[in-house]
Amino acid sequence: MLTLLKQEAMKAHKQNRVWIWALLTFLIPVIVLPTFVKEASQPDAYLAYGGASIVISVAAIVLGALTFTQEFTFGTIRPLLSRQYSRLQVFLAKLMTVFLEFIVIEAAAIVGMLVGRGLYIATKGSENTNLDWHSLWVGVGSDIVAAVYTIALVILISNIAKSSGAAIALGIVVSVGNGLLSSLSSILVAFWSPLKWNPFNLYQSVLAYDGSKVADTIVRADYGTDAWVIWVVLLGYIVVMYWLSYFIFNRRSV
Amino acid sequence: MSLLELRDVSKNFGSYKAMDDVSFQVEPGRIVGLIGPNGAGKSTTMRAITGLMSYSAGEVRFDGKKVSLSHHSSLNEMGNLIEYPSIYPNFTARDHMKYFAMDVDNPADIDEIMHMTEIDGEKFGKRKAKHFSLGMKQRLGIAIALVRNPKLVVLDEPMNGLDPQSVRDIRALISNLAEKKGVSFLISSHLLDELQRLADDVVIVNKGRIIRKSTMADFLAEDKAQIQVTTNDHQKMLDLAKENGWTAHEFNNRVAITVDGDVTAQLVLQKATTAGLTIDDIQTTQTNLEDHLLEVLQSDNQ
Secondary structure, three states: OHHHHHHHHHHHHHOOHHHHHHHHHHHHHHHHHHHHOOHHHHHHHHHOHHHOHHHHHHHHHHHHHHHHHHHHHHOOHHHHHOOOOOHHHHHHHHHHHHHHHHHHHHHHHHHHHHHHHHHHHHHHOOOOOOOOHHHHHHHHHHHHHHHHHHHHHHHHHHHHHOOHHHHHHHHHHHHHOHHHHHHHHHHHHHHOHHHHHOHHHHHHHHHHOOOOHHHHHHHHHHHOOOHHHHHHHHHHHHHHHHHHHHHHHHHOOO | OOOEEEEEEEEEEOOEEEEEEEEEEEOOOOEEEEEOOOOOOHHHHHHHHOOOOOOOEEEEEEOOEEOOOOOOHHHHHEEEEOOOOOOOOOOOHHHHHHHHHOOOOOOOOHHHHHHHOOOOOOOOOOOOHHHOOHHHHHHHHHHHHHOOOOOEEEEEOOOOOOOHHHHHHHHHHHHHHHHHHOOEEEEEOOOHHHHHHHOOEEEEEEOOEEEEEEEHHHHHHOOOOEEEEEEOOHHHHHHHHHHOOOOEEEEOOEEEEEOOOOOOHHHHHHHHHHOOOOEEEEEEEOOOHHHHHHHHHHHHHO
16 A cells, blocks of 8 residues: 555656645745735635635646546556556555645645745734634635545546546536535525435535534524534535445446 | 466457457466457457456466456566556656556566666656657566566567567567566567567467467467469369368468378469469468468358
């Protein structure tokens, strides 16, 4: 397993894929925070890493989509699978690498945000530059949940279609097109109430949940249950998506 | 115990039988040629051997252990190049070697393999594989198949894209590894002249079935010289051959008469002329693997 992780890391390193994304998520807050964000918006901008949060979402989708589909595109899927390792080991190594890459990119964004904030303070003073660490870590937690969910979806699509394009497109719709999916979910739920338990709707609810009493009330009104239940159900969907992805990967003749 | 053993392996794609009760062995240190026409099931067989494909029935065993889509722990001692060289575009040749050498505790000497397969030159150097020509990729693919110090190397069309000198070099490399290090090879190739020079054993596959397996020497020994005649009436020529007790068949728009006993070109010419046949061409040929294979396949197809 360690060998497979080393090999995945070597591929990631040689393709520069992590470093390019990490550089981007680092540079965006460094440039944006001291240059384009007004004083009043500084605290909120810190929580969005000066605008890099959208790049993090896209990076997670692209990395998740490419990790399997590139092996098909390059034709390297055969040497990858015709070795002593089980397909589960190969699958897990790829998954772990994607998550490690995501953590590096997220960390680069946080460091970039801190540097950008420092530059702002150095050039424009410390007025209204309070960083709410609690909200920042809640945001990191949300990013991780979002990444685990979107990567599950993207990997499932990429294993079904062997197409990075389809996986990336759907991933971006899920990740970025919140409004569109919320509207679609509302239509579905209006049509038949149990459809509120669809994974897209749950994902939106979990992302909107901030632990406050108001959020608890909203969840209870929407789902008729406690917030932890929607977390557990979403987790169930995520587990099923990863399992389905592995199931397809494990049975595929190449 | 055979190093590789296939026992009654079958693979169906719907109603199409890609492998039909395929059974053969590869012994240690032997070079086995797997030959047959396009679509005969060679690549499918190789994919089953390398754990890339499930099979409907039978068993593949390598080094005593079962190989299937889900169980292939023994594949660390098998190298392969199936259909086309698979490369990571951003890796150099040396990166590829390092990458695949990680798989085993005692890989081959990377420098030695790179030197033997001639991928250590300036042309390769720090160039990324995406800039390699087909021949360069092919050499790299062969080097990758060898870097894990395998007991068996499965090569599907290894000579593809190689110039004549490279073909000769790869042939020498394979012979050398088999002879000196006891490495076994299972090779499919359309370059039958090369296989004839290289392989110890031959397995012929047609329509998913094994139709012949023997040593190369025995297979070629079956192949006798022929007198090939082009006439104005092939059927009449075949009838004439039958009357005279000669073994003959129509082949490549000619009648091929096996040289046996006292049959000579002169005798055939004399009898044909007497029978009123017009001879456009007559020649005696010592057939080779290619001709004999075509005959065997033609006979199987009939």
